[in-house]
Amino acid sequence: MSTVSEVGLVPSGTSGAVHRRVGHTRISSRALTGVVEAVTADVFCVPVQSLKAQLRDDQGMLWVSIAVPMAVSPLRGIGRISDGGGQGSLYDRAEANRRRIIEQTRLLTGYVVGRVDLRLMGEPLARQGRRR
Numbered sequence: 001m002s003t004v005s006e007v008g009l010v011p012s013g014t015s016g017a018v019h020r021r022v023g024h025t026r027i028s029s030r031a032l033t034g035v036v037e038a039v040t041a042d043v044f045c046v047p048v049q050s051l052k053a054q055l056r057d058d059q060g061m062l063w064v065s066i067a068v069p070m071a072v073s074p075l076r077g078i079g080r081i082s083d084g085g086g087q088g089s090l091y092d093r094a095e096a097n098r099r100r101i102i103e104q105t106r107l108l109t110g111y112v113v114g115r116v117d118l119r120l121m122g123e124p125l126a127r128q129g130r131r132r
Helices: 029-044 090-109
Strands: 002-004 009-011 052-058 061-072 113-124
Touching (some): 029 052, 029 061, 029 090, 061 090, 090 113
Antiparallel strands (some): 002 009, 052 061
């Protein structure tokens, strides 16, 4: 955890010594959105181009809303869901992935993610070829 001092951010675990920082570092909303989309693509094993995240402020924390396409097979192939693998139900895997998105986004950006709304969008698996 970090604390904000009068002159800058003091990482937790330090002696509390504050160093004066010169200048400003800003992360644009587009760059932050790109990080969230890349993390989500990695977690769900989907192309980043297939994602579109929306970010909002949630009382000082990030609120992420993102739709994730997932390849699903027809009913005869029930149980085959392409979401990067994992154990448990689809809901259990989505919950685990939600936690990973929150943690990895925090580690990469320093922002606290307070809420992640996932919309899992089923897409049929591409046909391997037509039978005649």
